[in-house]
Amino acid sequence: MNKAMTLRNRERSTLVQAPFIGAGDEAVTAKFMEAATIVTVPARQILFRQGETAQYLFCVLNGYVRLYRLSRDGREADVRICGPGEAFNECLIFGADKYQHNAQAADSCTLARFDLERVRSMIEEEPKIVKAVLHSMSNSLRTTMDCLANDRLQTAPQRVANYLIAQGPADANCYSLRLPFQKSVLAGKLGLAPEALSRAFSSLRDAGVIVRGRIIQVNDVSALRHF
Amino acid sequence: MNKAMTLRNRERSTLVQAPFIGAGDEAVTAKFMEAATIVTVPARQILFRQGETAQYLFCVLNGYVRLYRLSRDGREADVRICGPGEAFNECLIFGADKYQHNAQAADSCTLARFDLERVRSMIEEEPKIVKAVLHSMSNSLRTTMDCLANDRLQTAPQRVANYLIAQGPADANCYSLRLPFQKSVLAGKLGLAPEALSRAFSSLRDAGVIVRGRIIQVNDVSALRHF
DNA sequence: CGAGCTATTGAAGCAGATCAACGGGGGTGG
DNA sequence: CCACCCCCGTTGATCTGCTTCAATAGCTCG
Secondary structure: OHHHHHHHHHHHHHHHHOHHHHOOOHHHHHHHHHHOEEEEEOOOOEEEOOOOEOOEEEEEEEOOEEEEEEOOOOOEEEEEEEOOOOEEOHHHOOOOOEOOOEEEEOOOEEEEEEEHHHHHHHHHHOOHHHHHHHHHHHHHHHHHHHHHHHHHHOOHHHHHHHHHHHHOOOOOOOEEEEOOOOHHHHHHHOOOOHHHHHHHHHHOHHHOEEEEOOEEEEOOHHHHHOO | OHHHHHHHHHHHHHHHHOHHHHOOOHHHHHHHHHHOEEEEEOOOOEEEOOOOEOOEEEEEEEOOEEEEEEOOOOOEEEEEEEOOOOEEOHHHOOOOOEOOOEEEEOOOEEEEEEEHHHHHHHHHHOOHHHHHHHHHHHHHHHHHHHHHHHHHHOOHHHHHHHHHHHHOOOOOOOEEEEOOOOHHHHHHHOOOOHHHHHHHHHHOHHHOEEEEOOEEEEOOHHHHHOO
16 A cells, blocks of 8 residues: 555656646646556556557556557567657547557556546646647657658668667767667667667677667767768 | 639638648637638749748648658658648647758649747637647648558558558449659658659559559459458 | 650669577576 | 576578669650
8 A cells, every 4th residue: 555655656756747748737737647547567468459449548657668560461560669758649539539559568667547538528628738738749740750751761770870879968979878678679669670670780889889788888979970 | 813812712711621720610710711821832842941940830722742851861751741631840839940851842732831930829829729730730640650650561562552542432442543643752652762663553453453644543452452 | 846854664782571590698496 | 596498689591672773665845
């Protein structure tokens, strides 16, 4: 009981910090908090499948969720990896009544879950909420378009270089970072097979990228940029 | 003068029918109409370039606009082709102050142009507008994610088959349609080189697809689906 | 009717997927 | 605490699909 409460408090703070919810004013935040159900799911758990009747909007509190599509022959393609503070299924509030893709927990994670119907009625009562949703969707849209453009323009090493630059601090030329998920997840996020990611990393070795497990050392950002 | 007015009337009706604007109520529609500037641009005209300070939101009334990115070596990749009734740059209302891509008229076309700053203040005055924007953005987001998934899952002939199915009537098994733009534009939309599109069409010949200029005859939709 | 752009077709090259085999590290059970 | 095992990641080899380059044919518009 006590443990549940402290957990809940930690989650509250993550929720408030999430751009999705914290962007609005106090009243908006409170309304969201009140409507949230906290769920914990083990790694690899399927949250929902494409084509099922859409029921929930989610916001990741902890861990990572894969959103992916299946081809007829069973191949999977990730369309998005959602991390802490990110919401998904915003586009189901209006305009679609079925889940547009499959969702799977990349690792053990905790989520805030919102009933779509309730979100819709919240929007009717409190128009400010729409603005928060709009912010979140703007980000999703921009990220997705970036992703599409990168897929069409860049090779595997370039995508990886991009990722490493984006993750690192803006100013430093040299840093190290820890991948927040498995390499296979990163591969999916970048639209690559795991083998291709592996090869991309080794081709970046010359540019001063050293990989040791999940720890990645970047020695020369400017070299990365020129890839 | 007279001619300008009749044109303007036709444009008004297109605007009202656009999901972007017509979705709201009368008041919302009126506000949008009032803020719109109608512009006509010749084919190949550049509307704006990536990185420039964002100034306008657009809604296509007539013709098609290519949104694309450039790679460092000058290659182009389309992220979206916008047709009549579709809005673009919605994601610039909040969250970004620079254009995210280049925009070029695929053919001679007319557009409704909205000053972003004015849209923002309209939103403050009349919260219902946000809902209209949200609708439009939901569509953009879903379309873009579909596009990303298709890129990652489907081969060139499959993408073309998809397009032909999506464009045709839902029920018929046999129909013909006219491409609303050049084949090179379709190629870009599908993330292909023009040559690849050409080859895809010829590989679909066995499935009953006959191409004659911009006219495409589809004889067997079910065969297309199995591609 | 010609000029220039658009589309098609062929040939070659390349990037990434796939398949298969191996190594290593972390978690589990003894 | 150690040993084992399983799964993740790497590496190599092959294969497919798309791009690129080049040449030709067809359209469209002046």
